[in-house]
Amino acid sequence: MAGFLTRNEVAVLSALATHALLNRFTLDRYSHLVLLAWIAAFGSVAAGEWRADAGFRKALQDTAKIACVYFVTLLTSVMVYRGLFHRLRKFPGPFLPRLSKWFSLSYVIPQFQYHKQVPLLHKQYNSDIVRTGPRELSIIDPAAIPLVHGAQAKCVKGVWYDMFKHMEGSSIHTARSKDLHREHRRVWDRAMNETSLRAYEPRVNNYVRLLISRLEEHENDKSIRMSDWVAFLAFDIMGDVGFSRSFGMLQKGKMDWVIDLLHGGMSAMSVFTHIPYVASLLTRLGAGGDVLRLMEWAHGTLDERKIKQEKQGEKDIVGHLLDCDNKEITSRRALNAAARLLVVAGSDTTSATLTFIFLELARNPHTQRHLRSILPSLSAKPHLEAQDLTHIPYLDAIINETMRLHPVVPSGVQRETPPEGLTLPNGTYIPGHTQIWMPIYAIHHDARNFSSPETFAPERWLVNGTTQAGVISATSSRENSPFDEKTVIVPSRSFSRSTTPSSTASTTPDNFLSETPPTDPTTTPSNPEGTTTYTANPRAFMPFSTGTYKCAGWRLAMIEMRCVVANIVRRWEVRFAVGEDGSDIDEKTQDCFTVNPGKLDVRLVPWDEDE
């Protein structure tokens, strides 16, 4: 009996020691080692029992009892600590997720729309900071953005980025060390600077031309799956600009198998985002065959690319990476990760945003008509090229407003506070090693940042009351927006409309944290004529993220999107196909880190010459 108790005591003490260890070190990347340690420990206990006369069955029973004591103690200790004594205990939030991120899955499954749940949590707890996991906070106060994301911020990328590191090494996207990221970024900045972009532009122009001619062939179709066509375009461009290899999808009118493979695993990301150590463990145990097939594909593509002679003066993105002399960046694994990043980060994001743009245009015919009226006529220039479209504020306003309503990384990106913690401008102290998400969708849909946040109102991005005077643009080279603190946005009167919103796209309530109208100096109240003006706080706008880790490809994305939207809207009015009203996208867009927007079917109706 005394021996049995002793074993129990040892089990209890070991459990407490394990908890202390798990608390002290971030072991997400090493979940397989924790599992192995358990197997080895309990295997040894069973072997010891067996050798000490018990017989096989008894040895198993005794080991199971000890394991029970160990795991019950460990779980109890973890739960009590997380629930009552954790360094984040003072922050409000739902009870169960503070015990384990597994409980967050109830907000994810079955709809995979976590981004729409987060604003509701902030509203429910009436707080800009909500604890959404044991060591995780969601923060929607834009004043915190510079401290969490800004160029001088001390936060680093969070544990989320380690999920697949054992398989692929570090790309610019998954490099958590600031030094390594800086090295990656130097190369990417070269690959995406003005000179490089000018070299890519003819390729973009050619693919947009091809898209238009393929759509002309379908002009009389009653239904065109626009979400597919813009995906074909985005992937073809990225194949060419990335590694001088088109996927040929616009020609074939069909998704390449690689893209199908890529999309196949997307829903899983909605889940693993919350429990990254499980993804790490499962892929080490041999799951994730799709990732391995993708890696094989990337190896093949890169080998082809290396053999191919670069055409003079026409460098692609991988060419820039190959030219770099840092072995960590040019290693086979790192290049492989970069090749897959190019396809995911460069294509899926752009194609999803284009899908959302055409959704909003179909909902807002007056926006299309106005855009068409300010673009050069078809007879003046049959095809508008990238350089024709750099100064059309209303076009950028449409793109911005779409990215505001439908950010393609809707739950934001994870950052970890420095060991000494972080004090927010409002004085709130966030302890060290806290995982922070600043949810982009929630911030973009907060009435304190954007008046009538559910309304599609491109005019909120226009300054000085005219569409031509300039636009608040995501394309600024400034860290977060082109505006300084004192900029006052004066939306155009000519675009003011009746107070009934024309598009209410989401289930998120307007003004979800506060019923009081915004008082920020960047906002303007309703005007006396009974029409509403729409306002924006540009500091809260971050569809491309911001700061050190801001999207490296945002300029390229803007070039692509401007070209596609302008050339389509000049030719056709985009209308919903019969049976389509956009609700499929509202209801089924999945938050899989990047979004999976589902399908959009439209009709392309040539404009009446007189219109």
Ligand code: HEM
């Ligand atoms: C509408 C289109 C796009 C949107 C909304 C978008 C958005 C984003 C966001 C939010 C991030 C931050 C991710 C994170 O920190 O985890 C990011 C990073 C990145 N994006 Fe984009 N992106 C777009 C297009 C592109 C394109 C065309 C490329 C070209 C290859 C690209 C390449 C990258 C890269 C390399 C990073 C990692 C940057 C770093 O960590 O320093 N993106 N993007």
